[in-house]
Amino acid sequence: MQATTGSEPFRQGDLIVKPVAAWTPGVHALLVALHRHGFDAAPISAGYDEAWERVTYLPGDTGDLDGHAAMRGEKALRSAASLLRRYHDCSSLFAKDLEADYTWQLPARSPCEVICHGDFAPYNVVLNDGEVTGIIDFEAAHPGQRIWDLAYAVYRWAPLSSSIALEEMETLAAQVDRARIFADAYGLSIAERPSLPGIIVERLEALLAFMEREAARGIERYRRNLQEGHDRIYREDIAYIRKYSIEIVAGLTG
Numbered sequence: 001m002q003a004t005t006g007s008e009p010f011r012q013g014d015l016i017v018k019p020v021a022a023w024t025p026g027v028h029a030l031l032v033a034l035h036r037h038g039f040d041a042a043p044i045s046a047g048y049d050e051a052w053e054r055v056t057y058l059p060g061d062t063g064d065l066d067g068h069a070a071m072r073g074e075k076a077l078r079s080a081a082s083l084l085r086r087y088h089d090c091s092s093l094f095a096k097d098l099e100a101d102y103t104w105q106l107p108a109r110s111p112c113e114v115i116c117h118g119d120f121a122p123y124n125v126v127l128n129d130g131e132v133t134g135i136i137d138f139e140a141a142h143p144g145q146r147i148w149d150l151a152y153a154v155y156r157w158a159p160l161s162s163s164i165a166l167e168e169m170e171t172l173a174a175q176v177d178r179a180r181i182f183a184d185a186y187g188l189s190i191a192e193r194p195s196l197p198g199i200i201v202e203r204l205e206a207l208l209a210f211m212e213r214e215a216a217r218g219i220e221r222y223r224r225n226l227q228e229g230h231d232r233i234y235r236e237d238i239a240y241i242r243k244y245s246i247e248i249v250a251g252l253t254g
């Protein structure tokens, strides 16, 4: 990551600095509560003023699946899923208190079991020795069900997508294997697994609606997402997951 003048986060010594947003108070309350409960795999809040928010820098490699080979490894996949579980277990202890007191970038969903990370993807974790050791970028955090957050994480980590140009993940079979490893390492019960494809579709539809709403009210980031065709990819992925949901469930439960 480079220091920039736009709205990108930048590093300042041991801190990461980002512009504040309407949901910054909620995100920082979440980081404070995680820290208070002994969760050591998220940035620590260093506060915010009217312009900037600051959190601690987490050392490690960052990037997407196409960046480092280690990010595509099974060790990263398993450790990501078990870290998401640990994050959910911790945030379940105070989710209802935060739900009542703060507003979030994404709409809160009932029932509130945890504070969903909202974007638990390879590009929002840090990696050390091939293991996912930290979670970053809580901008999309919002109250909701564990499986709502897990569904999106499985979509990103498998990844359940028809447009992946990575040799080891371009077949449905390889993707479903990875989805299974993720669900196992998270500790998702077999009984809950058949609902996953439907929840991923619902989550992607909600994301599309959100992106279109934000672009329509002139938010630059989402206008750019639409110009770059992100909506088309999500639509194709929704069709792909619907088409193969029987195979996905068979792989997850068999």
Ligand SMILES: Nc1ncnc2c1ncn2[C@@H]1O[C@H](COP(=O)(O)OP(=O)(O)OP(=O)(O)O)[C@@H](O)[C@H]1O
Pocket: 001, 008, 009, 016, 043, 055, 056, 057, 058, 059, 062, 063, 123, 124, 126, 136, 137, 138, 139
């Ligand atoms: N707390 C942190 N510790 C270490 N690196 C960080 C931290 N926060 C941000 N970064 C670095 O800055 C990059 C962008 O940060 P972040 O994910 O918060 O911004 P973003 O604009 O939302 O990006 P994206 O939309 O790709 O998720 C990250 O990929 C990571 O390299």
Ligand SMILES: [Mg+2]
Pocket: 123, 124, 136, 137
């Ligand atoms: Mg990010």
